[in-house]
Amino acid sequence: MxxxxxxxxxxxxxxxxxxxxxxxxxxxxxxxxxxxxxxxxxxxxxxxxxxxxxxxxxxxxxxxxxxxxxxxxxxxxxxxxxxxxxxxxxxxxxxxxxxxxxxxxxxHPIGLACFYMDDGTLVIDSVKRKNGSIYIFPRISFYTLSFSEAENVILKDYFKSKFDVNTKLKYRKDGKNVILEINKKSDILNFINIVKPYVNEIPCMKYKADLEGRFEIKRLQLQKLGYNNINLWNEDLTNAFYTKEDELFILECKKAGLSNAEIARKLNRPYWGVVDKIRRMKEQQ
The missing domain is CATH 3.10.28.10 (Homing endonucleases)
Incomplete structure (x- = not known):
């Protein structure tokens, strides 16, 4: 034995x-x-x-x-x-x-991050508008094709209840026909904010959480094709997510002895997002 x-x-x-x-x-x-x-x-x-x-x-x-x-x-x-x-x-x-x-x-978010690094992808798409401008936008897909629609619904509901991560079902013709996707700006920012601390521990995986860098790559690619009127979706991707007032409020709450969960409720923000924000504020001190 x-x-x-x-x-x-x-x-x-x-x-x-x-x-x-x-x-x-x-x-x-x-x-x-x-x-x-x-x-x-x-x-x-x-x-x-x-x-x-x-x-x-x-x-x-x-x-x-x-x-x-x-x-x-x-x-x-x-x-x-x-x-x-x-x-x-x-x-x-x-x-x-x-x-x-x-x-x-x-x-724990580290498990969510591992799932994302294994089977998730960040794609920067573009669409040409009637006025000739180019609109750049991101989407995050989880290739859960080996799971049934019912299993994907379980994942979708659990991600929302446990991590406050919003996903939606997207139907395809391959596998078991269903994957999960995030395509709303606020939902993408929220998800990246949750998993980024763990994704960034692995250099070869950083691209999966680098919205700014991926947008710049896409912008340069489009410029080489002759497009110059490109939207700036990526402006203030992270800084605008928490205002200075939010940061001051967090500091006052911590001084008053409030827990991270209490601060999240008062700010009406996801718990894990507040935990990561406090971690980043400490690193900047």
């Missing part, structure tokens, strides 16, 4: 959420043959090696391993009852399935 199968693991919320967020995306659990316990596994392209390395480092206390000797770099765990319990929670008839029960294990 492997020493890892008898070793006790007590994952932190951060560790568990990295695993759960990854299970919603590229990660999977396997239970084969005579093995009594399941194990975690995940493959990725070479360009994402730093991302898998980041995961393995954050999950090192759970004895996760990262090996680049395979054709595709592999992140994996040892067989263990911890992963068997997760397998039983997420797999129905050996098929990864989202339920209203197992989705509750996603409890």
């Amino acid at each position: 492997s020493i890892f199968s008898t070793k006790e693991y007590d994952p932190t919320e951060i560790e568990l959420n990295i695993i759960i967020g990854s299970l919603l995306g590229d990660g999977s659990l396997a239970l084969y043959g005579r093995s009594k316990n399941a194990y975690y596994r995940e493959h990725g392209c070479d360009a994402q090696i730093p991302y898998r390395l980041w995961k393995s480092q954050n999950l090192s206390k759970l004895d996760f391993q990262f090996n680049i000797k395979y054709k595709y770099a592999k992140l994996y765990s040892h067989s263990h009852p911890l992963f068997t319990s997760l397998y039983n929670a997420f797999y129905i008839n050996d098929v990864k399935t989202i339920t209203e029960t197992n989705i509750r294990l996603l409890s």
